[in-house]
Amino acid sequence: MAHYVLHERKIGDGIFDDALYRSGLPHQEKVQANALAADILMPRDRVREMQRLHGDNINYLANLFWVSEQAMSIRLGVPT
Structure with a gap:
């Protein structure tokens, strides 16, 4: 979800397993999404x-x- 919230325009045309987990987003964008998820969960x-x-x-x-x-x-x- 964090990838979708932060980088919706870059992950494709919907929420699919491939789009979120194998999106090809640059490292920094993955780090941002992981940080947001951690802030929400913990x-x-x-x-x-x-x-x-x-x-x-x-x-x-x-x-x-x-x-x-x-x-x-x-x-x-x-x-x-």
Whole structure:
């Protein structure tokens, strides 16, 4: 969805698997879309609050926000 919101004109004439995942968008546009998705799914202030309450358990935090452990690790700046 973030690709569509940010780069609708560049991904083609509709929302298709190929258009979003293999769109050929430049690297910077992929980075922008990933950042927007992370901000929506894992707001920094909410992640920090949950981290203070529950510690640095990546598995727990990932489950809490319904994201992958890899996504949460990236959000926390922890090497995977």
